[in-house]
Amino acid sequence: MPTMQVQVISSVNEASSARFHHKTAVIIDVLRATSTIVTALAAGASCIIPAETVMEARALQRPGDLLGGERFCRKIVGFDLGNSPEEYTERSVAGKRIILTTTNGTRAIHKSMRADHVLTASLLNAGACARAAVELRRDVVILCAGSHDEFAIEDGLCAGLVLDRLQAHCPVSVEMDDFGAAMLALYRNQSDAVKETILNGMTGKKLLKLGMKKDIEACSAIDIYQDVPRLNGDQLTRNG
Amino acid sequence: MPTMQVQVISSVNEASSARFHHKTAVIIDVLRATSTIVTALAAGASCIIPAETVMEARALQRPGDLLGGERFCRKIVGFDLGNSPEEYTERSVAGKRIILTTTNGTRAIHKSMRADHVLTASLLNAGACARAAVELRRDVVILCAGSHDEFAIEDGLCAGLVLDRLQAHCPVSVEMDDFGAAMLALYRNQSDAVKETILNGMTGKKLLKLGMKKDIEACSAIDIYQDVPRLNGDQLTRNG
Incomplete structure (x- = not known):
């Protein structure tokens, strides 16, 4: 592989399955x-x-499994867990299978299923994801889930962080499309104000209004985990 | 108007006519x-x-009018002018009507015709366009034409520059969507390397390959014109 090509997609409704063929x-x-x-x-x-x-989440549940997720940012009635990272403690989830349904994120994962490999990244584990993508030796498509079919700045910021880390770790040259280059510049411009940028974004403002500032804080830390969630069949597991 | 709302659209195929209603x-x-x-x-x-x-361009031509434009970046057979700014000198165009057809730009103008006001901006006149938009006292939709239905970084950079100038000139607070905030950060990160950023973009590389580096240079200068092309009926005229 003389170069690694990276494309960045701005929101779920921009993603066609064909774009993921033979990619990570x-x-x-x-x-x-x-x-x-x-x-x-x-x-x-x-x-x-x-x-x-x-409905699909409920159908997949087996004894001992936990149901997690949100609709309109809130926990779904009858579910064990919402979509706040802080609910997912060792005490509540260790050893459990979790069926998760969310408005945008799980749709994005389903859209990408034709890829050779599917990883999920956040600010919390962007560096580890970039290293894993380098090891998988494929061209990369980064899909920003966005919100209600619109671009969300926190996802763009994270795409820029992944690109920054890919450039740092990839032994060959990383070539990106124009949207990727824009997201890398966004990250580099805002890297000292990640939390503020997220708080000023559309989703950040909505969560703030719903009293979920702690969630934004929990999601704004950079590279605190080395874990890389990777899809195997229909399950995301740690480091594949 | 307590605030000015600004939305930025990433490419022509993201633009629906309805988004331009009552806007500049x-x-x-x-x-x-x-x-x-x-x-x-x-x-x-x-x-x-x-x-x-x-075909439409030819049908609109009256005696004395010039035909200008491109397909696949090149002058159209039988047309008077291509799409290089440098061809449009005082000697060649003064006093003339110009019928212009291009792959993305003219499509973008047609898409926006439901707006209350339509201005066209480039790096060459971004500041003047921002001041004109402030005077028009409407919320603003910035449409990045892009290239072949994809985001083009030079258009994003210019959207960021327009936002930067709107913030400088607007007496009320400028509120932008997430994509606009990203483009503003892109511009601020790359403002010292505008020409280099454009040369590294998809369209820049294509024009370079076609030997049109002079065009990129001609399009990279910032705020050298005070003219604001504005749509009146089917004609763009200077300062409305």
Whole structure:
């Protein structure tokens, strides 16, 4: 591989399955699905099973499994857990399978299933994801989940961070599309004000209004986990 | 108007007519339509008439009018002028009507026709466009034309520059969507390397390969014109 080509997609509705062929997909939904996923796996959950609908989530549940997720940012009625990383503690999730359904993040994972490899990244584990993508020796498509089919700045910021780390770790030259170059510049411009940038974004403001500032703080830390959630069949597991 | 709301659209195929209702539209196609348009008007062309197709351009031509434009970056057979700003000199265009058809830029102008006001911006006249938009006292939609339905970094950079100038000139607070905030950060990160950023972009590389480096240089200068091309009926004229 003389160069690594990286494309960045701005929101789920821009993603067609064909774009993922023979690629490593890196799915990003900083607020909050992919932050919650890595937090849960780091806390010892055995796997995360992304489900597109509430009904599908309930159908997948086996005895001992936990149901997690949100609709309109809030916990789904009858579910064990919402979509706040802080709920996914060792005490609540260690050793458990978690069926997770969220508005954008799990849809994004399903969109990318034709990729050779699917990783999920957040600010919390962007560096580890970049290193894993380098080792997989494929071109990369980074999918920013966004919110309601619109670009979300926290996902763009994380895409820029992944690109920054890919450039640092990749032994060959990293070539990116124009949107990727823009996201890298966004990250470099805002790297000292990540939390503030997220708080000023559309999703950040919405969560703030709902009293979920702690979630934004939990999702804003950079590279605190070395875990790389990776899709095996229908399950995301730690480091594949 | 307690705040000015600004939305930024990443490429023509993201633009639905409904988004322009009651707004001022600012159309950007740095390489090269909107750079050429302001250059032609500054050189004394009486107006620019954007046409979507070559056939439409020919049908609109009256005696004395010039036909300008490109397909696949090159001058159209039988046309008087291509899409290089440098062809639009006082000597060639003063006093003339120009019918212009380009791949992305003129399509973008047609998409925005439901707006209350339509301005075209480039790096060459971004500051003047921002001041004009402030005076028009409407919320703003900035449409980055892009290239082949993809985001183009030079258009994003120019959107960021327009936002930077809006913030400087607007007496009320400028609120932007997440994509706008990202473009502003892109511009601020790359403001010392505008030409290099454009040369590394997809369209920049294509024009370079075609031997059109001079065009990129002509389109990279910042705020050298005070002219604001503005749509009146089907004609773009200088300062409305």
